[in-house]
Amino acid sequence: MTQIPVARPTLGEEEAAAARRAILSGWVVQGPEVAAFEKEFAALMGAPLAVACSSGTAALHLALAALDLGPGDEVITVSHSFIATANAVRYVGATPVFVDVEYLTGNIDPELIGAALTPRTRVILVPHQLGMPCDLGRILALAREHNLKVVEDAACAIGAEISLAPGDWEPIGRPHGDLATFSFHPRKVLTTGDGGMITGTDPEIMARMARLRTHAMSLSTAERERAGGIVFEQYAEVGYNYRLSDIQGAVGREQVKRLPGLVAERRRLAARYREALENQVFLDLPQEPVWGKSNWQSFWIILKEECPRQQRQVMQALLEKGIRTVRGVMCAHREPAYRELPSRFPLPVSERLQDRSIILPLYPGMTDDEQERVVSALMEILK
Template sequence: MTRQIPVAKPLLDELEVEAVRRVVLSGWVTQGPEVAAFESEFAALIGTPHACAVSNCTTALHLALLALGVGAGDEVITVSHSFVATANAIRYCGAVPVFVDIEADGFNIDPELIEPAITARTRAILCVHQLGMPCDLRQIVGIGKRHAIPVIEDAACAIGSEILWDGQWEKAGRPRGDIACFSFHPRKVVTTGDGGMLTTANSEYDRKFRLWRQHGMSVPDTVRHGSREVIYESYPELGFNYRMTDLQAALGRGQLQRLGNIVAARRRLAAQYAERLQGIAGVVPPVEPDWARSNWQSYCVQLPRGVDQRGVMQALLDRGVSTRRGIMNSHLEHAYEQPGAYRSGSGLQRSVMAQRSTIILPLYAQMTESELDFVVDTFTDVLDQPDRHRAAG
């Protein structure tokens, strides 16, 4: 049987099993005390006064935009070069994503392109800490302040990543912008199966998140069920079913206990990749700026010029190494073909090139040195057969 290295693998064992078992036996499995505890522990970890758990990061982005008042006819500056949920959340509000290009030396939004894309209709800037690598918040937040435009951090991949701010390292998504949104999908550094979190220093935003995530209900279920007096709930605003369950939160609390070790392991593996890949002609590994520490949620490399991305990926898969293509671009998808689905705030050449010429190599906390060596050796061997993997045209 061919050895198979997955592109990602969550780190779960008896710690999480026992946490979920505890909740099942408690009889309370929907949003309740475990969610509240998870929120408190997450807030302490990130260094934020408010953390609100929701069903996933997409719903977190939706609530963040709504809290800022984003609506029909508004524009939100962001990148096309991100998972489609980033742009979709903007469209859920009836607003238009304004796509600008990524930096020349990375996969994050180019701050220099934000200001020229601002119009009278710009309601927010939505930046993405792509693959766990922090974007240049110092510049982005500065732009937002100059133009009185709020900043949302799509920190879906960035739990455990760090940014150097005023000489001190702090967690990404604190947030330095107005709101940050995290994901706990299994591809992320820690998981709750699925789930999301919003962080903010603004108590009014947090109040809105909590109201809207539970159908706009005036009082939480835990308060109603725990009261010795009858409470009639009311619904003062239109809300959504965006709740996290206690089962998920228990899983997340166990995962948070591992976060330090998980990130340390990922950083060690990323350093080994960088060292090993130096000898492969044309391959460009990712690089951290001196003001950022990635959690290395994914390890995305530039392929040699002219190499067929799909051909390389298939050859690796045939030999037991799973990969993923470079980050997608929303504007290239059929869902964004109709007129008015988005506006280009700049050329998007770097975004398109990155999607078509990069691949994501396997990386997970429990990955062994032997597995990493197998990936690099197989990758090297595949690239040593250029005639079989030359891009057409």
């Protein structure tokens, strides 16, 4: 029996040829391929500017650092995300203030943000969880009213879309807030192995992030080469090594070309899961809001309270039938690393989703037969 993985990257001859081109060019880190990747990614998003970096986590860290966040500042966000979201807030010494999420989207519940605001709140940091757009319309209005910055954690959401005006659909991460961050980890829709990107509109903030990713060096290697004479760089502040390699940049450029096809195929597979599972009495399914279209980076099921089987039992039974799954999104506040930082608010929906949801296999290239195997195994287990 062949194993069905939970995810599989779409990497082919085009990416292999691009990596080869970069390797043989003699310039393998943050050079012309990364610069072209940034331009092409920005064009894909309709974003004015984009800065590449080494991961989605690095992108979050750079975004919060460039907004000058530090100790004493508070960031309203969710616990219900990959731990990178909350960790990035702690990297800059600020405090994450966790707000609960909506049951059917897994995204921050905008109704609850007001109660979490304090005079120290500076930023609202919102994931578009697993590719599902969060309620940016209401979040942006709240942020404007209270003079807060909005950072979109679009790590999972490349290719997702949002409508903020009737009939007008735009890519998530244009950005609609101040900055949006992306991940190119292999479980994401586009991959460069590891990798990240930030889109934004403010040239000064973008330039600061571009410096911070290379130890805040005042002149890049390319700028020093172009200078014509001998020039020395300076280091005005403490930065990081968050560079992306040119090999990854070259691969990323090929991935950008694939995006429309990859998203279309994910949406087809998600629609098939929904059709097959929506009448299952023990399951709830994720729901797109009318103003949002997911890229279906992941499709998850939620076991209802009355379901006789627990999450781990269902996952184990699927594994025994050769089907790999992962549990739903984690909650940072329940991890030992967050023991010193208890949540100010109860997070019952976040905890329920962590305990009761399961991410099913979904990847372009998944055959209809494979998907039917997943569905019938699940039906059998939940019978």
